[in-house]
Amino acid sequence: MELEAIYKRVIGLDVHQAQVTACALIEQSDGTTRAEQRQFGAFKRDRRALAQWAAALSPDEVVMESTGIYWKSPYAALEAVGIHAKVVNARHVKNVPGRKTDVADAQWLAMLARAGLLRASFVPPARFRELRLVARQRQNLVGQLAAEKNRLHKVLTDSGVRLGVVVSNLHGQSARAMVRAIIAGQPPHEVLKYASRRLRASREDIFDALQGDLSASHLFVLNELLAHIEEIEARIARFDARLLEGLATEREALALLQTIPGVDQIGAAMLLVEIGTDMDVFGSADRLASWAGVCPGNNESAGKRKSGHMRRGNRYVRRLLCEFAHAASRTQCVFKSKFQALVIRRGYKRSIIAIGHKILRTIFFMLKRGEHYRDSATDYEALSVQRNAPRWIKALTKFGFIEPTRV
Template sequence: MEREIVCGADIHKRFLIATIHSPDGQKIQARFESDLEGLQLFRNWLLDHDCRKLAVESTANYWQPIYLVVAKDIEFVLANSYQIKHIPGRKTDMLDSEWIAELCLNNLISPPRIFSGEDRDLRALTRTRENYIKMRSQIKNRIHHELESACIKLSSVLSDIFGKSGIHIIRGLLIGKSIEDILKGIPAKTLKANREEIRKAISANISPIQASLLGQLLNSIESFDREIGYIDQQIQTVISKRHGDLEIAMSIPGMGIISASTILAEIGNFADFKTGEQLAAYCGLVPSVYQSAGKLITGHITKQGSPHI
C-alpha cells in the first residue's frame, strides 16, 4: 500500500508550525497564524501540496478550531500528547511538527475519538453545567465560612441553609431585620428547627463588610441557579433527539435525566464500540490486570476513562 503525503502541526495559542512529510522523505515547513484567516490559509496550503491527512497534538483545546476548518477536506488525526512523547526514535534536533508528521506517515498514532456536531454540543453543555455546579458549591462553602466567622451558627440548626428558610434568614440579617421579624416571616411548614434554637444561632451581629460580602455571594448563587436552569433546558432540547438512548439510560435505578444526559454526552455515538467490554473500558470501568510470579492478578477498576462519568 502506497503511503500518502501527511502533515504534522505543532499548535500554539497564537500560531502553528506545520511540516508536510512525503513518503520520499521530502519536507516542507511553514508557519500560520491561528486566527480564522490563518487557518483557512493553512487548509489551502495543505490542499495545494496534495496533503490529505493532518496530525496534531491534543494540546488544550487549541486543536478544535483547526478541526472545524479542515475536517471537511482533510483527514484529521488527533495525537495523544503522552503517547507521542514516549515513542522512541526521535532525533534531538527534530521539530515537534516533524516528529508528529513522521509518526503519522508511519501510522504510529492511535487517535482518540473526536466528537462532532450535536455530540460535541451536548458534551459542552453537560461539562459547563458540571463546572457551574462546582463553582456554586465553592461559593456556598464561602458563605458557610463567612457566617461562622460572624458567629452565626445557622448550619447547626438548619440542614440546608440554602433552602427557603435559610435564604430568608440570611437575607433578613443582611438588611438589618430584627430576629423576631425574621422568625415571623418563616412559613411554619418549612421550619423543622426549634425557633428558640434559631434565635440563639443568629443572635450575633454581622459587620457591614461581612453583610456586603454575603450579599454578593448570595447574588452569585442565584445567578448560577438561573444559568444552570437555562443549561438544563438546552440539555433537554438536545438530548430529546436521542430519546431511545435516554430511556435506556434512565432505566437504571436512581438515574435522572441530567445524569443520564451526562453519561450519553461522554459516550457519544455508542456504535463506535463493537462490544460492551470496549465501552466499559472506554469509561474506565474495567479492572486492571497484571502479571506477578506467572499469575494473572485482577486489580481495581482502572478509572482511566472520562472523569465526568
C-alpha cells in the same frame, strides 16, 4: 527492518499554538516515496490553507496529536473539506528524546500512520463538540456555586449565627428565606416566622441558632454572596435550557439513561455530549471504560503485576459517574448492594469508582441495544404497585370502578 506501508498517501500534523508543521508521504507510481513538508500558521486563513493543501493531496490518512486544545480548530478546518483526521494520544507517538523537532515529529507521525500503527482517539460529531462547551462550563459553574455557598455558611458562622445546625440544607426554601431576612436586618423573632413547620428542630432551637452578632461588614458580605449565588443559579438554569434544547433530537437516548438509578435529566444530557450515542466507535464496554479512565490500568512485567493506577481519562465523564454512583448507592437497586459489598474491604472512594465503572458499562449496552434499564435485584413495577396500591384502590372505589369492601 522497515515498516510495511499500508496506506499510500498520508499526512502527519504536529500542532502547536502558533503553527502547524505538516509532512505528507506520497507513494509514487514507481514505488518510491515522496515527502512534502509545509508549515502553516494558526490563524483562520492559515487553517483554511492547510485544509486546501491537504484536500489537494487526497490523503488516505491524516493524523495529529491531541495537543491540549490546539488540535480542535485545525481538525474542524479539515472536517469542513471532508477530511476526518485521526487524533492520537501523544503518549502513543512519543519520539526519541534528543531527536525531536517539529519537522521530525510530523514525519514520525506520517511514518506511523503509513504503517497503520496509530489508533484514533474518540472525537464526537461537531454538534456534540459544541454542546460539550455548554456542559463543561455548566460543571464549572456548579463548582463555583458550591464554593460560594460554603463561603456564605462560613460568614454566618463567623457572625455567631448557627443556622446550619438546625437545618439540613442552608439553601433550601425555608433557610434561604431566613437568610434573606437576616440580611435585611430583621430581628430573630421576625426571622423565625420564615421557618417551615416541616423542620425537625424545635422553634426554640431555631430561635437560639438565629442569635448572632452581625456587624455591618458581615451584612455587606452576606448580601453580596447571596446575590452572587442567585446569579449563578440563574446562569445554570440558562445553561440547562440551552443543553436540553441542543439535545432535542436525542429524547429517546435521554429517556433511556434516566431509567438508571441515580441519573437525572441533566446528568444524562451531560454524559451524552461526552460519549455520544453511537457505541460502535468504542467497540466494547471495556474500551469505553478505559477511555473514560474508570477502570484499573494494566502494568505487568516479567510476570509481576505492578501498580494498576487508573489513567487520567475524561475527567468530566468520571465526575458524572461518581455523582451517579453516590446517588445510586442510596437507592434500592443492584448498585447499592454492590457498593455495600465493596465498601467494607475496598473503602469508600474505590467503591464509588467501581460502581461508576459498572454504571458506565451498563450505559454502553443500553445505548447499543436501545433498551431501558432492568435491575437484576429489584422489580420496580412491583415496588411501584406496593407503594401506590392503597391510593389507587381508594381512587377506584371513590369513582365507582370497584365495589367497596364490606366487613
